[in-house]
Amino acid sequence: MIIEVRTYTLRLGAMREFLALYAAEGRAVQVSHLGEPVLYLASEIGEQNQVVHAWRYRDLAERDARRAALEADARWLAYRTRSLQADQVRAQHNAIFREVDFAAFAALQAKNA
Template structure:
């Protein structure tokens, strides 16, 4: 198993707008294609204006396959276009994590 941790840095004061936009347009598509969401979080302290979400996959190949299918969906392409036009995001980071042998499994 791997976990894809994605960190979005959003323009100051716009985290709520980003979350609302994603919830309406991105969330249904990612649930359909990606499967196991481990959580969606907003920062309370430390680095502000960030949104973090975690997705579990059986392997890197599983992740790549699921994302490739999602990327072919015209609704996903429309979501990405509209997100870009909205100018909410400043930066996106991805980190891939592997659980230790004693980690609870989702």
């Protein structure tokens, strides 16, 4: 399993409008292709004006297929165009993490002991 974590840094004061637009036009279409997010968070303490969300996939091939379907959906393209026109996002950071299989790790440790 992999988890993709996306962090968006918004322009000062854009949080409310970013979340409102996403709730009204982006969320349903994104969930229809990617499934429910593992998490969807807005910063409170620390670095401000950030939205962090994470998506779970079996592997990179599933991620690629689901993202391609999302990017081919006219509803998503319309939402993304409106979001870009609103000039809400200042920076984006993506990271992909692999699940740690502790059972396999313990077996390897035992074998090498």
